[in-house]
Amino acid sequence: MTRWLARLALRFYPLAFRRRYGEEMLALLEESPPRALAVIDLLRGAMTAHLRPSATDASLVDSADRMRASMSGQLACWVAFAVAGFGFYITTEDAPFTAAGRTHQLLGATHLAIQIIAVLASGAVLAGALPLIAAALGRARREPRLRRLVSLPPLAVLLFVGLTRLMELVSSSQPAHHTNSAGAIAFLSWGLAGLACAAVCVVAARGALFAVPMQRWRLVAAFACGTLVTAAMVAIAVATTLYGIALFADASHLAASGNGPFQLLSTGVSLAVQLLVMVLAATLAATSTRRGWRAVALD
Amino acid sequence: MLTSLAEGPRHGYAITLDVEQLSGVRLGPGTLYGALSRLEDRGLIESLPVEDRRHPYRLTGAGSAALADELRTLQRVARSGLDRLRVAEATG
Numbered sequence: 001m002t003r004w005l006a007r008l009a010l011r012f013y014p015l016a017f018r019r020r021y022g023e024e025m026l027a028l029l030e031e032s033p034p035r036a037l038a039v040i041d042l043l044r045g046a047m048t049a050h051l052r053p054s055a056t057d058a059s060l061v062d063s064a065d066r067m068r069a070s071m072s073g074q075l076a077c078w079v080a081f082a083v084a085g086f087g088f089y090i091t092t093e094d095a096p097f098t099a100a101g102r103t104h105q106l107l108g109a110t111h112l113a114i115q116i117i118a119v120l121a122s123g124a125v126l127a128g129a130l131p132l133i134a135a136a137l138g139r140a141r142r143e144p145r146l147r148r149l150v151s152l153p154p155l156a157v158l159l160f161v162g163l164t165r166l167m168e169l170v171s172s173s174q175p176a177h178h179t180n181s182a183g184a185i186a187f188l189s190w191g192l193a194g195l196a197c198a199a200v201c202v203v204a205a206r207g208a209l210f211a212v213p214m215q216r217w218r219l220v221a222a223f224a225c226g227t228l229v230t231a232a233m234v235a236i237a238v239a240t241t242l243y244g245i246a247l248f249a250d251a252s253h254l255a256a257s258g259n260g261p262f263q264l265l266s267t268g269v270s271l272a273v274q275l276l277v278m279v280l281a282a283t284l285a286a287t288s289t290r291r292g293w294r295a296v297a298l299d
Numbered sequence: 300m301l302t303s304l305a306e307g308p309r310h311g312y313a314i315t316l317d318v319e320q321l322s323g324v325r326l327g328p329g330t331l332y333g334a335l336s337r338l339e340d341r342g343l344i345e346s347l348p349v350e351d352r353r354h355p356y357r358l359t360g361a362g363s364a365a366l367a368d369e370l371r372t373l374q375r376v377a378r379s380g381l382d383r384l385r386v387a388e389a390t391g
Contacts, residue, residue, distance in 0.1 A: 006328070009329075017332075017336065020336070021332045021335070021336065023352050023353075024310070024311055024332070024352065024353045024354060025311075025328055025332055026352075027312075027351075027352040027353050028311050028312050028315075028328050028331075028353075029328060031312050032312060032315070034328065037327060038327050038328055038329075040327075041327025041328060041329040041330055042327070042328055042329040043329070044329055044330075045327075045328070045329020045330060045332065045333045046329065048329075048333055049333065049336070054336050054337075054339075054340050055340060056336075056339060056340050057336065
């Protein structure tokens with residue numbers, strides 16, 4: 001189990017680092033069985049390698065693969081961002097929030113802006129991803145490994161949707177405003193299942209992206225769409241911050257109200273968590289995008 | 300790690316064992332390869348052709364000079380520390 005986790009942790013390293021040291025690190029892990037601490041050490045090492053990329057290793061990745069790596073980063077960030085954004089939508093969709101939006105101009109304007117930018121960003125995701133998906137599907141007919149990669153995300157999403165429906169049924173059978181430990185465990189399990197589903201989608205998409213040969217213009221076009229999505233993430237994070245400030249200033253009773261199917265968190269805390277995820281995802285996506293364009297410019 | 304390589308080229312696992320023997324600290328794989336990457340970037344070590352999936356590493360000229368500087372500093376600090384302790388013990 002620890003060896004499997006250690007091998008998994010290796011996948012979190014930047015592409016250039018893995019190309020330079022990956023095989024050696026695998027050999028080391030085979031030679032001396034890793035302990036649990038080694039997995040943490042590898043994850044910490046992966047984070048450092050992302051924060052301080054090596055100039056020497058960068059030459060091991062051409063600009064096409066650098067764009068692929070950046071697009072995978074953008075996708076992972078977008079998935080995390082979309083989960084937080086969906087949480088924001090669910091948190092603020094009820095009638096009292098709509099009424100507060102009509103009364104307080106900044107609340108209404110930022111909420112509308114978030115929705116418009118989210119629709120534009122989703123359009124950019126589709127515009128960037130559809131040609132790549134079409135290319136992957138075309139090739140998947142001939143390659144069984146690619147076929148498996150392409151079929152994984154829909155399966156994971158279907159499973160998660162089923163689990164969500166089950167969770168809704170369980171929560172609707174509970175008395176209103178009733179919190180219990182079973183509800184908390186169910187909510188936590190649902191969250192972990194969502195994370196697993198997102199991870200499967202991102203890893204499978206990344207695998208397919210690297211497995212399909214593609215013309216350069218097609219990669220640049222998809223990467224440009226990813227850049228628009230990144231800009232949208234930054235804009236939404238700013239608008240959500242303004243919305244949060246306006247909510248605390250103008251409708252603090254709503255910020256203090258309970259949120260979620262089991263009322264585990266207040267609306268204010270939920271919004272703070274969602275905003276934190278958004279800011280982290282937008283920052284990481286912006287870093288990945290900048291590195292991708294730098295590689296394209298140097299090519 | 301530079302001290303470990305002072306004796307001759309070594310690959311990652313051999314460096315880990317040697318550092319553990321020298322200092323009692325076992326380097327994790329992430330720490331080891333992060334440090335190797337930084338040392339290579341700074342031109343203090345270089346890798347040799349791959350042997351059985353692993354690159355042996357060796358000190359460069361700059362690495363030897365940096366290690367010698369560092370060891371001389373440590374020697375000076377250790378000597379001063381021991382002298383001061385001796386004086387303190389003699390007077391106290």
